[in-house]
Amino acid sequence: MEDRSTAHLAQMKIDDWLNFKLDRETASLVFQLRQKWHSLFLRRIRSPSKPWSQLDEATLRALVSALASDEQAAGLQQPTGIGQRPRPMASDEPPQPSSWRTVQSRRGPGGDHEPADEPSTSGDRPLSSCPSSAMLQLKGQRDKGAAHSKRPEEHTSKAAEGTGAIPSPTSSGKCSKPPSPRPLSSVRYFIMKSSNLRNIELSQQRGIWSTTPSNELKLNRAFQESSLVFLVFSVQGSGHFQGYARMVSEIGQERCQDWGSSGLGGVFSVEWIRKESLPFQCTHQLLNPWNDNKKVQISRDGQELEPQAGAQLLQLWERL
Numbered sequence: 001m002e003d004r005s006t007a008h009l010a011q012m013k014i015d016d017w018l019n020f021k022l023d024r025e026t027a028s029l030v031f032q033l034r035q036k037w038h039s040l041f042l043r044r045i046r047s048p049s050k051p052w053s054q055l056d057e058a059t060l061r062a063l064v065s066a067l068a069s070d071e072q073a074a075g076l077q078q079p080t081g082i083g084q085r086p087r088p089m090a091s092d093e094p095p096q097p098s099s100w101r102t103v104q105s106r107r108g109p110g111g112d113h114e115p116a117d118e119p120s121t122s123g124d125r126p127l128s129s130c131p132s133s134a135m136l137q138l139k140g141q142r143d144k145g146a147a148h149s150k151r152p153e154e155h156t157s158k159a160a161e162g163t164g165a166i167p168s169p170t171s172s173g174k175c176s177k178p179p180s181p182r183p184l185s186s187v188r189y190f191i192m193k194s195s196n197l198r199n200i201e202l203s204q205q206r207g208i209w210s211t212t213p214s215n216e217l218k219l220n221r222a223f224q225e226s227s228l229v230f231l232v233f234s235v236q237g238s239g240h241f242q243g244y245a246r247m248v249s250e251i252g253q254e255r256c257q258d259w260g261s262s263g264l265g266g267v268f269s270v271e272w273i274r275k276e277s278l279p280f281q282c283t284h285q286l287l288n289p290w291n292d293n294k295k296v297q298i299s300r301d302g303q304e305l306e307p308q309a310g311a312q313l314l315q316l317w318e319r320l
Contacts (some may be wrong), residue, residue, distance in 0.1 A: 037063055051289035052306065061186075061225070188222045188229045189310025190215075193301035195261045197235050200242045202258065204272050209245070210264040215302035216251045219268075222304075223247050231270060232305075232313060234297070240277040241297070244314060245270040274317045282316050 010027035012020045022030075036059045043050070192211065194200055203209045209231070211219065222229050229247040234240065249269035256267050280297040287293045289306045296305060296313055305313065 033059070033062060033066070051293070054290045054304070065225070186226050187307060187311070188226045189305040189307065189313070190219065190222070190229070190231050191296070191299040191301070191303045191305065192231045192233045193299070194233060194235050197238070197242070198260045200233055200235060203233070203245075203270065204243070204275055207269055207271060208256065208267050209270045210256060210259060210267050211251075211302065212263060213265040216265050218302060218304075219247065220250050223250055230310065230314065232310075234299075238277075239280050241280075241283070241313075242277055243272060243275040244317070245272040276317060276320050278316055278320065282319070283313060286312055
């Protein structure tokens, strides 16, 4: 006889031994995720060299997020590097010892996260109608919390760990001290299109950017879930990429009236890493599997790049 208190629950039978009762909606979501993961696993076994699709990445990200939430709720701690993509290694490169114990020993009672430094901005007088980069970053840090703070000097080491690419330090030429290794999620890359060059110059001077409302949810979610978000900028019709920056705050409600285009949403803070123009002729060999394998320069505003393609695009600035 069935207890009336569980009569509304769905039954999920994994095999002859595992049988769960849970909410119907939850059961449906778990079943769909299990089916998608099973299908993805079989496809990768059959064709390991086939490029990943955005649906594949979304499925894997959902699975990792669910497992990570359960591990966090159970108080489990994973060694550094678990869940990251394998990095290329030369055959003559000696294996590196695990740094997990070292990282654990360096962690104090308050954790290993430090507050983010403010991005560098020009010494010019800030525009009165635009929020300052420092104010946006402080607001983003308060909203996101210390657990997600990102230091500007971390962009080199994090990009290397997430994708194997090593973007150069900022134009100051100073080598930053590598941060203590800690578990990261992923590095994301997006193309930002601008209708005019003036907006790019304003962004480089003030350390801010605005995008269309249709892109805001996507970028905010990437900023919350990822260790690093790179934005590659291009003025429409210019035939160049004008540089790239990293996103250092979430998109807020404040707007800037000085943009040379309409229909833009809230302002958020960015840290420009490279400001040199990169001609499209230098990027013809790079294709984006997440955009029907089109060339990376053939992208709409807010188009996400497959991580390997994004990392290779950033590396082209090193040859300038």
